[in-house]
Amino acid sequence: MNRFRKRASAKPTTAYNLIVAARFRELRQLVPALRLKMTVMIILGILTGLSEMIGITLLVSLVFLLGQQGPVTGSAIAWLPAFFGNIDFSLSKPILVGILIGSILLRIFLGCVNSLIASAINHRISDRMRERLYAKVLAIPFQRFQDYERSDLINVIATESYAVSSAHASLVRLGVNFGTIVIFGIGMVVMAWPIALLGLAFGFIHNFALGFFAGAYRRLGASAVAAVEALTQLSWTTLQTAKAVKSFGLEKRHQQLFEALSREVGQTWRRSDWMGATTSLVSEILTFGVILTIILSSEFLPVDFKAALSATILLYRLQPHIKGFDSQILSLYEMEASLQKVLGLLSEKDDIKQTSPGEKVSRLAEAIVFRDVSFTYEHTNTPAVHRLSFSIRAGETTALTGPSGSGKTTILNMILDLNRPTQGMITVDGRDLATIDHSSWLQLLSVSGQDVELMEGTVFDNIRFRRDISEEDIRWAADVACATEFIENLPDGFDEWLGDEAIRLSGGQRQRIGLARALAGRPQILILDEATSALDESTEMQVFSAMKEDPGRTLIVVSHRPAVARLMKNRIDLRPPAATSKLG
Numbered sequence: 001m002n003r004f005r006k007r008a009s010a011k012p013t014t015a016y017n018l019i020v021a022a023r024f025r026e027l028r029q030l031v032p033a034l035r036l037k038m039t040v041m042i043i044l045g046i047l048t049g050l051s052e053m054i055g056i057t058l059l060v061s062l063v064f065l066l067g068q069q070g071p072v073t074g075s076a077i078a079w080l081p082a083f084f085g086n087i088d089f090s091l092s093k094p095i096l097v098g099i100l101i102g103s104i105l106l107r108i109f110l111g112c113v114n115s116l117i118a119s120a121i122n123h124r125i126s127d128r129m130r131e132r133l134y135a136k137v138l139a140i141p142f143q144r145f146q147d148y149e150r151s152d153l154i155n156v157i158a159t160e161s162y163a164v165s166s167a168h169a170s171l172v173r174l175g176v177n178f179g180t181i182v183i184f185g186i187g188m189v190v191m192a193w194p195i196a197l198l199g200l201a202f203g204f205i206h207n208f209a210l211g212f213f214a215g216a217y218r219r220l221g222a223s224a225v226a227a228v229e230a231l232t233q234l235s236w237t238t239l240q241t242a243k244a245v246k247s248f249g250l251e252k253r254h255q256q257l258f259e260a261l262s263r264e265v266g267q268t269w270r271r272s273d274w275m276g277a278t279t280s281l282v283s284e285i286l287t288f289g290v291i292l293t294i295i296l297s298s299e300f301l302p303v304d305f306k307a308a309l310s311a312t313i314l315l316y317r318l319q320p321h322i323k324g325f326d327s328q329i330l331s332l333y334e335m336e337a338s339l340q341k342v343l344g345l346l347s348e349k350d351d352i353k354q355t356s357p358g359e360k361v362s363r364l365a366e367a368i369v370f371r372d373v374s375f376t377y378e379h380t381n382t383p384a385v386h387r388l389s390f391s392i393r394a395g396e397t398t399a400l401t402g403p404s405g406s407g408k409t410t411i412l413n414m415i416l417d418l419n420r421p422t423q424g425m426i427t428v429d430g431r432d433l434a435t436i437d438h439s440s441w442l443q444l445l446s447v448s449g450q451d452v453e454l455m456e457g458t459v460f461d462n463i464r465f466r467r468d469i470s471e472e473d474i475r476w477a478a479d480v481a482c483a484t485e486f487i488e489n490l491p492d493g494f495d496e497w498l499g500d501e502a503i504r505l506s507g508g509q510r511q512r513i514g515l516a517r518a519l520a521g522r523p524q525i526l527i528l529d530e531a532t533s534a535l536d537e538s539t540e541m542q543v544f545s546a547m548k549e550d551p552g553r554t555l556i557v558v559s560h561r562p563a564v565a566r567l568m569k570n571r572i573d574l575r576p577p578a579a580t581s582k583l584g
């Protein structure tokens with residue numbers, strides 16, 4: 001996912017029965033009321049299997065009865081006397097036919113109820129999973145979020161999240177298959193124990209053969225996840241850097257890379273199909289082998305012919321359940337890598353700022369004060385800002401200046417409470433920012449930067465940015481940002497549709513939309529991080545004088561232009577003292 005992510009555990013190939021327990025443990029962390037859901041679904045599935053077994057047994061008896069006249073005794077239903085002791089059953093042909101039809105109808109009904117419930121539960125699990133993953137992406141600390149590849153996050157939310165409902169469905173089917181195998185097995189023991197014994201031996205050989213495929217399935221799952229991730233990443237970067245790709249004439253190169261990765265994805269799916277076909281073939285051959293053994297040895301087995309026939313048919317009907325059992329186990333191996341991705345993201349710690357309660361703040365009355373503040377990014381050794389102390393006074397304008405890399409954006413991110421000082425303290429009107437309610441603090445602030453993240457939508461949508469802001473405020477903000485004129489010159493004015501790239505807008509026009517977005521919420525504290533760098537000087541001056549007409553706002557401006565810095569009442573210079581004195 002990214003270079004700092006928690007790695008999927010590189011376990012050696014685990015025994016296949018342990019993998020079921022491992023998946024169950026993982027799912028318990030992800031699916032609420034897992035036991036209840038699985039129990040209901042497994043019982044329904046097993047009842048379906050049971051009605052099938054009754055149907056098969058009665059069908060065989062019915063075939064034998066077809067030539068007979070009058071009522072029949074329990075001996076026609078080979079296994080019943082043995083099962084219930086020597087109770088004498090007297091069933092007429094119509095009753096037998098009735099029970100047979102009843103069990104077929106019950107099987108159809110249960111099968112249908114089963115699929116409907118399974119579909120509802122699985123969709124619910126997928127919905128909840130996507131919501132949880134999305135919420136987690138929004139909840140993790142900003143610094144941690146920056147460690148992730150965006151394309152990987154999209155992949156986990158949109159694709160890997162399905163692994164959870166698939167694993168749940170596989171475990172349920174596995175339970176149903178297992179339960180049905182046990183029930184069919186008991187039926188076979190009652191009808192013809194030597195055949196059941198042969199079946200059991202077959203089961204052991206079968207499971208042993210299955211073990212050979214486990215490791216391959218697990219590796220296949222991991223390489224499928226890696227291949228899809230690489231493909232999404234390439235597509236994402238191609239789209240993100242489309243202009244650069246075209247300017248450098250790299251279309252062919254990207255196409256070749258895409259084709260190579262796409263072939264890899266296709267290959268993993270083909271390998272998966274191939275392995276599925278191979279395991280299915282092994283299972284079919286083994287079943288055929290055991291049935292052939294029964295047929296060849298039927299003369300020597302101490303079993304009633306009708307009972308042997310019923311048991312053999314049961315064994316044959318058992319085959320899809322055995323095959324199902326195999327494929328569920330193997331897909332549980334294959335899902336391991338996807339589930340690890342989901343669990344890895346969900347195990348990220350939430351940003352404590354968003355969850356911990358704090359004192360609410362309704363306005364900035366005095367000042368934001370940095371007291372001996374340092375900040376060091378994770379995985380770096382040198383601090384981005386070191387032992388800074390300064391004040392930003394309420395209602396005044398302040399310029400933050402300094403060379404590239406001196407820590408201006410880092411400071412703004414700390415004011416926005418995206419990052420917290422690793423040393424020292426920031427106070428707001430004398431109170432530690434860390435103790436102030438995060439969302440009430442953000443209500444006071446707005447920020448606009450050099451690169452404006454536009455979204456799919458109209459000009460209105462882009463300025464409103466999914467907040468409850470009136471049209472009047474949007475138009476006012478566009479006026480202050482000197483954006484009204486060019487917006488109204490667009491064919492549909494404020495209703496003009498802008499893509500996330502907004503290609504029809506110049507860099508300066510995009511920045512003015514971003515500025516209007518920041519102003520529209522009428523923030524008490526406005527932060528501009530090189531937010532007017534693409535504007536010509538006279539428009540930039542116009543924007544700042546329009547903003548000055550709205551007094552009472554605290555304005556913090558980062559700019560490399562001395563003229564802009566001079567417009568501000570206060571100045572915080574981040575150049576080292578030596579450099580400052582050299583420059584005078």
Ligand SMILES: Nc1ncnc2c1ncn2[C@@H]1O[C@H](COP(=O)(O)OP(=O)(O)OP(=O)(O)O)[C@@H](O)[C@H]1O
Nearest residue numbers: 146377378380384403404405406407408409410411
């Ligand atoms: N996410 C990050 N992880 C690690 N280091 C970072 C990160 N973001 C910034 N830095 C480093 O912190 C230092 C300060 O960066 P910052 O972006 O705050 O500087 P700046 O003054 O805003 O620069 P500019 O004027 O070029 O925008 C730089 O050395 C930069 O490489």
